[in-house]
Amino acid sequence: MNQSNELNTGQPTPQPDASEQAVLAAKQTPEFILSHEGELHGVDTPEHRELVRRITACVHxxxxxxxxxxxxxxxxxxxxxxxxxxxxxxxxxxxxxxxx
Structure with a gap:
């Protein structure tokens, strides 16, 4: 990790480098496919189900x-x-x- 942004303690705060940032961003991206029928395929989480519900409501x-x-x-x-x-x-x- 790169070191930057010192806190009040004077110690450097570890910051993710570019490759670590890409991994973090990928983890935050929904990993599912929504079928034409509104079925969820992929990682099934409450957040994804809510997102599917919202998308379906918007489409309708x-x-x-x-x-x-x-x-x-x-x-x-x-x-x-x-x-x-x-x-x-x-x-x-x-x-x-x-x-x-």
């Missing part, structure tokens, strides 16, 4: 939206519009309940 939520639209940021655009319109609709609904 984005049904009908093209990849190009997703890459262009349509979801962020839609969230912005909803955030701007929702208070207006809620105020209208409150006014209708009050009047009626």
């Amino acid at each position: 939520a984005c049904d009908g939206i093209s990849t190009a639209e997703l890459e262009a940021g349509i979801i962020a655009d839609m969230r912005k519009v909803i955030a701007e319109v929702l208070p207006v609709l809620q105020a209208q609904q409150a006014a209708q309940k009050k009047a009626g």
Whole structure:
């Protein structure tokens, strides 16, 4: 290991070299394949299952939206519009309940 970044003790803190950093990065990369049916193949961990669940939810939520639209940021655009319109609709609904 390379030595750098001294702590308050004055002793050098061991730092991983490039090859050790590559091994650490590889250990943090999910090691699984998700089938078209949503089945998990590979290392089965709670974290991977949660990631598969999230991916599946995103795919279903984005049904009908093209990849190009997703890459262009349509979801962020839609969230912005909803955030701007929702208070207006809620105020209208409150006014209708009050009047009626």
